[in-house]
Structures are given as C-alpha cells and as structure tokens.
Amino acid sequence: MPSNAIEVIDLCKSYGPVMAVDHVNFTVSTGEIVGFLGPNGAGKSTTMRILTTYLPASSGVARLVGYDVMTESMQVRENIGYLPESVPLYNEMRVEEYLTYRARLKGVDRRIRTQRIHGAMEKCRVWEVRRRLISTLSKGYRQRVGLADALIHDPAILIMDEPTSGLDPLQIRETLSTIKGLGGQHTVLLSTHILSEVEAVSDRVMIINRGKLELDLRMSDLLNRQAAVVLEVRGPSDAIRSWLMKQAGVTEAIGNTLADGTNEWVVKSDSKDDIREALAAGIAAQGWGLRRIDLKRQRLEDLFTGIVTRRPGYERLTQSPTVSAT
Ligand SMILES: Nc1ncnc2c1ncn2[C@@H]1O[C@H](COP(=O)(O)OP(=O)(O)OP(=O)(O)O)[C@@H](O)[C@H]1O
DSSP: OOSEEEEEEEEEEEETTEEEEEEEEEEEETTOEEEEEOOTTSSHHHHHHHHTTSSOOSEEEEEETTEETTTOHHHHHHHEEEEOSSOOOOTTSBHHHHHHHHHHHTTOOHHHHHHHHHHHHHHTTOGGGTTSBGGGSOHHHHHHHHHHHHHTTOOSEEEEESTTTTOOHHHHHHHHHHHHHHBTTBEEEEEESOHHHHHHHOSEEEEEETTEEEEEEEHHHHHHTTOEEEEEEESOHHHHHHHHHTSTTEEEEEEEEOTTSOEEEEEEEOOSSOOHHHHHHHHHHTTOEEEEEEEEOOOHHHHHHHHHTTOTTOOOBOOOTTSOOO
8 A cells, every 4th residue: 555545736626717726735644634624615625525536626636545536536436435524324224224235335245244334333333223213313323324334345545524513512522532543544534614623633734725725734743833932021122022033043022012011022933942941031131020921832723713814924834745744
C-alpha cells in the first residue's frame, strides 16, 4: 500500500462561474485522522464527493490508495467507506439484515461475511439493535448503522461528511470515540463545522475557504504555533513597545490602553520557548511595573476565525503538493 492513502494534486471543480474547489493540494498518510473544516459553501462536500468518485473533477488529480478517482473508480470504491451527511438506509429492513445485504453488495467473501458484520456492529455499537427495524431507530443509531455499513468491507479509507450532524451530546461523544478508535487501522477524512470535534479526534486539521485550502496543520504543531504573551505594564508605552520589539523571538507587540492608564500588550513570538520569564525580568530591569503576564495558546477557533474573516497574521499555511505529510 502507498504511504499516502490520499493524494490530491491541483484539484479544481467549477460549477459555471463558481470555483467550488480551487487548485487544492494535500496528502493524507495511512492511518491518519484528518479533520476537514470550512464555513458553509467552502467546498468540503464537493471535495469529498470527488474523492468518493460521485462527482468528476474539472481538472487535477486525486488518488486513493494509489488509484485514480477518474480512471480507476471501481478500485477506489472498493477501498473506501463513505458516510454521507444523511445516511440512505432501507427503513423496512432490520439492522443485521441490512448490513448483510450491503456486505453481499460490496462483495464481502461469504466465508468471512458474518464475522465482518458482527465486527462492524460491535465497533459501531449497534449490536443491541441488530434485530430492530431501521425505521424505528433514533438518528444516533441510524448514523451508527451508516458507519457500520461504511466499515463492512474493511476499507483502507473512511470519508465522513458531518458524521455528528443532528446527534445529541451523548451520541456525539460516542460517535467521536468510535471514530477515534478507527485511526491507525483506517485512514479517516471527516468534515465538520464543529471545531471541538476536530480537536478531540484528529491528528491533523485542514481548513478550506472559498474553494482554497488555507491551512494544513498537525494538531501537535497547533499547540506550538504563535503563542502570544499577554502583559499589563505600567510605563511609557512608546519605550515599552520598542523594547518589546527588540526581545528575542518577538514578532509583534500590540498595545491597548486600559481604563486606569496601564498598557495591555499582546506579544507574539516565533520562539518555541516560553518567553515569559525573560520578558518579566527585562521589564523589572527597565523599572516598569508588571501587573500581569499570561501565556495565551492559539486555539483552533482563533485560526479558523482568522482565516475565514481574513484577519492579518493568519497567512495561508499549507503543504506544497510535493511535500509528504509525514
Ligand atoms: N450542484 C451545484 N451546482 C452549483 N453550485 C454548487 C453545486 N454544489 C455546490 N455548489 C456551490 O459550490 C460551493 C461549494 O459547495 P459545497 O457544498 O462543496 O460546500 P460545503 O463546504 O460542503 O458547504 P456546507 O458546509 O454548507 O455543506 C458553494 O458555493 C455551493 O453553492
């Protein structure tokens, strides 16, 4: 199996004048769980529908486990499980009966069929409703039956479009824990609007906005990225600003005068080290009064809002098509 489960090169899709997917490049390594985020109309579903071979791209290349979505769509479908936002199920069938039907349709070998169906029902926690008519199931159980269906042929890649939409908080937690358990054995690409879901389950996050991939970042790197130090300092603001800007690692110092005349500073640094002690010592040595010093980590929500509303300082941060995700 290739080390990149998903490879997307310069992918474009236009609907008339609307560029729904605009020269998108990314790779996903085998076993990774990647959260695919974006505001409404960003191009998430279009990208996923191209990857799952339900929609042709206008140009560019997409390969899943090495198979091209345009020219090898059968092989792609054999290797993926797709959970669309609203799961199409046969209401008049019972859960196990439906999964047996789907396993047959997907060509799961008869000798291992029962084992696969039982395995998928256990993994997705639908064992207790296996004899129930699908029409009588709650939305959460229907979603899990859809997930069991997506898993039944043991696909290398799972693509899920808003898998928790419409679920209650307990069902969301259970679905997320099921998804997290799939990483390693399966490569997972999931789209969602809910940032905390991505933080909870993903190894990596990609943000698409107006068809363009704006961010592609490992969750572990997010923690180290652009930490800001918030300070409250009593002293001459011009002198404080120019002193702050001379300190090692400092890239930006934004001041704001508080009601009592003290200045609050948000200081950004590109250093991986915590610069608070050095700043505190330096401020004391200058004879200024330090009232507060906090480290503020950048959260996914800050990045998402910054990109979607195009705030300065939130530059595009993606891989080039030739750089591996590992
Ligand atoms: N069949 C279509 N015909 C014309 N335009 C379309 C079609 N499908 C999608 N679009 C447009 O393409 C853009 C991307 O849509 P897409 O559904 O991929 O976004 P999305 O990120 O999945 O949004 P949402 O989160 O709302 O589902 C939008 O501007 C949308 O209006």
